[in-house]
Amino acid sequence: MVKLLIADDEKYDREAIISILNGEFGNKLEVFEARNGREAIEISEQYRPDIVITDIKMPGINGIIAIEEIKRSLPNTYFIILTAYDYFDFAVEAVKNNVKEYILKPFGRLELVDKIRKAITYVDKEKAKRKSEIENAEKLNNLISAMENELSYYILSNTFEAIDEQMYKDYLNLTFENTCSMVIEIDDNTGLCNNQTKKKIGEYIKGYINLKYRAIGTYRFTKELVYFIEAPMDRSDEDKKITVVKLAVDIRKEVKRLFELPINVGIGRCYTGLSDIYISYKEACASLDKRGDSNITHIDNIKENQNDSGHNVDSNKLSLFKDIEKYIIDNMVEELDLDTVAAKFNLSCYHFSRTFKEVVGCNFSDYINIVRIKKAKEMLRDNSKSIKEVCFSVGYNDPNYFSKVFKKYEGQSPTEFRR
Incomplete structure (x- = not known):
């Protein structure tokens, strides 16, 4: 069903239009009435009409201003101007606001019906188009998610011989330059963190990282959550390390706040190329394994804190x-x-x-x-x-x-x- 709003301060004109529309379109239209521009705006916010027929000259907020306001929240609305004032300036303003049709009072039944039928056809096509776009976007998102998991598997297993690296770059919007691995362990002593919770935490962390950096992640192939993050290119190695560690600190705070679960984080160095990103992943795993009492550990911190070889070894x-x-x-x-x-x-x-x-x-x-x-x-x-x-x-x-x-x-x- 198509929603249509009639905004006119003349009750007789509103009733005449409604009578014509009911007789011609019946249940195809759900019709709303507004006596002025203010009511038109309020009704539009509440019911979100597909088509708006509005008089230009109304008390208080006129039709042009009402159109401008309605367009802010409903940019795809089909507008029809209805007025007895055949002034060029009004027509210019209407065109600026993307008004589709312009009807002068007194109007004929056939003219009104023809223009409403045209409006309904336009609205139906736009709805079909938007539905198709949403479905395509959903398919693309599912494809991207599948490609992320697929590429993550190749990195984790260190098998790159048969893959098309450029294809992954194009679809995932990654360069594989200055990329480090972050491995996150959910510290759940209660055993309440099931696969569904793990998935929610994993998706949340990926979204959080993507607010600032390009990254992919997976939680399907390992007990831990694994991410590959492109660090800023224009920074020194030490600055990149500081940046990623700070990101890990922020992630830990957010996960604790939202899910009430602590996490431990291991971080590898930044590398370029898929095969070297695998090295970063192994470093991140080693960082997690050797973290000691620290919740967040970079591989460099392990190297710095290690004792000399052979000490305390039998x-x-x-x-x-x-x-x-x-x-x-x-x-x-x-x-x-x-x-x-x-x-x-x-x-x-x-x-x-x-x-x-x-x-x-x-x-x-x-x-x-x-x-x-x-x-x-x-x-x-x-x-x-x-x-x-x-x-x-x-x-x-x-x-x-x-x-x-x-x-x-x-x-x-x-x-x-x-x-």
Whole structure:
């Protein structure tokens, strides 16, 4: 049903229009009456008419002013001017306010019916158009949400070979530059935080982050809530760290206020490119794991607060892992993975990983890179080998990946270091 408002100070004119409309359109129209501009505005706010027929000259607020006010809250309303004053100035004002039709008194039945039928057709088309737009927007939002979860899965599993990175950039409005990971653990000692609550908290945090930064997030593949946030480009590394930590502080306050649940937050460094964002995710997980009494921990704070390697570690562990370190150094050009090296020394992967970090001071993959980059720096000082040859000589198979890792640990590319 289409809602129509008639605003006219002449009761006879209102009744004549209503009689014609009822006879022609019957239940297709729901008709409201207003005796002046003020009533037209009030009725419009309450009932939100699709079509407004208004006289121009009315006591108090005239028709033009009433149209201006109604348009503020109902911009899609179809306006028809009805007046006995055939003045050019009124017509100009009407056009400015996007009035669709202009009827002069006295009006004929056929003219009125024709223009109302035209108005109804317009309103029906606009409603259909808006419905289609809403449905399309809903489909797009569902697609975006699915793509966020899909991309998050690829990052979490560190599998990027078969994906179209540019497609994700376009749809998600992300550049994957200066992006860090934030991993959030809901600290629920009561056990009352079910999946539905987790989802609500996860969606709220994502919306909160998106008020300031471009970000995606997921809560489907891990117990924790995971987010990937693009930090401001024009800031130093220290400023980016401060910015993201402050964001985490604000998120924690909001979640506590709204959901009455405390959270713990781990944050990784900012990186560029999907494969390096995975590194940030692992750093965020490590930050959460090693947070101690702190509710919010950045990976740099863990590095800064660690004791020197080997302190408070028993001599048997120290001796064993000195042998492991030597094995890694001697075999750096080989494909070294945690499972193989752990098996070599008759250790379980879990025990190997935990104890390695305890003794050496960093995780297994970091140590492999540190050893290789250290050797690469020695070789780069000698110009007899190309950068590509150095890359292969220290155990990397891809010069581009070698350059990325080198820059991560040294802050400059191999070419810049050689200069």
